[in-house]
Amino acid sequence: MRALFLSLLALSACGGNWSNQDLEFLNAMPSKDALESKLPQPKSGLSGVNTRQQALMVGDPSTTYRDTRGASATFNAALEFILGTLEAVRSIEPTQRTKDSRIWGPYDDRANMGFEFQITITRVSATSFSFSFQHRKKGGTFFTSVSGTFQPSATLRRGRGELQINFKEAAQLPSAAVFQGVDQAHVAYVTDSYPTRVEITFTTAPNAVVTSGNFTYREQEDGAGQFRFNLKGPNADISSLDTLAAWKPSGAGKAVTTVTDGNFKGAQQTECWSDTFTVVYATQNWPNGVTVGDAATCATVP
Secondary structure (H helix, E strand, O other): OHHHHHHHHHHHOOOOOOOHHHHHHHHHOOOHHHHOOOOOOOOOOOOOOOOOOOOOOOOOEOHHHHHHHHHHHHHHHHHHHHHHHHHHHOOOOOOEEEOOEEEEEEEEOOOOOOEEEEEEEEEEEOOEEEEEEEEEEOOOOOEEEEEEEEEEOOOOOOEEEEEEEEHHHHOOOHHHHHHOOEEEEEEEEEOOOOOEEEEEEEEEOOOOOOOEEEEEEEEOOOOOEEEEEEEEOOOOOOOEEEEEEEEOOOOOEEEEEEEEEOOOOOOEEEEEEOOOOEEEEEEEOOOOOOEEEOHHHOOOOO
16 A cells, blocks of 8 residues: 555656545545544553453553554544545546546556556445545456445535445455455445444455454544444354443543443453553453452443
């Protein structure tokens, strides 16, 4: 993706003439910044990695926060794969214009040698646009790797929409190797009102460790947020695991992890962390599970 961005940046240096309608098409596209998770981060990193081989104690680094941060990073990486190129073409004049469409490309794809790509945005109605991101081997036929619909609002670069990622087709691309085993992914978002909401669902091969998953991110106007991730797989003990994490603008938060299907169904852990991301309270409901700290110290979260 970085090589692709640099090639587009070089093209943008050539300049060009923009019309107000060009900007209308560009502004219909979702903004990566508006969609990505903004989970608060430690200013200097977390110290004292806790493997939980010893008894859990108040003041330990919160492993539940770490898990949430890892899921948030995966969520943002998926958005980067989908929207990174869209962000880059914002600085490039369209190569083709019609009354109701704009096309960027085809361009050589430096991230996938021997391939070309193009982006097409079509005005479906006064309030709706469709989008396609296509690739082809040079001299071949285009296939669609990402498609979607946008309904922009009066607020610049915000609105509602959906994106569909066809990894079965995109598997032809060397850059998609990192997503090997993923069949389909779907993104739905609402960014024109608070809380904003972005949801990613995906499916994989039936014999994978994780066969399907769902990530849902909500953001309040003041920076408070909520992140929910659910993973399903063939493990008989834990075939569905759900985590709901939420935090204040300061970073203090709470997460509840529950086994929702499998032999251990009903097992649950609650953990609260401070604005320095250390445990203030934790409890486990299974036999011999531990409870530390005072539940009253948990942050009040959305």
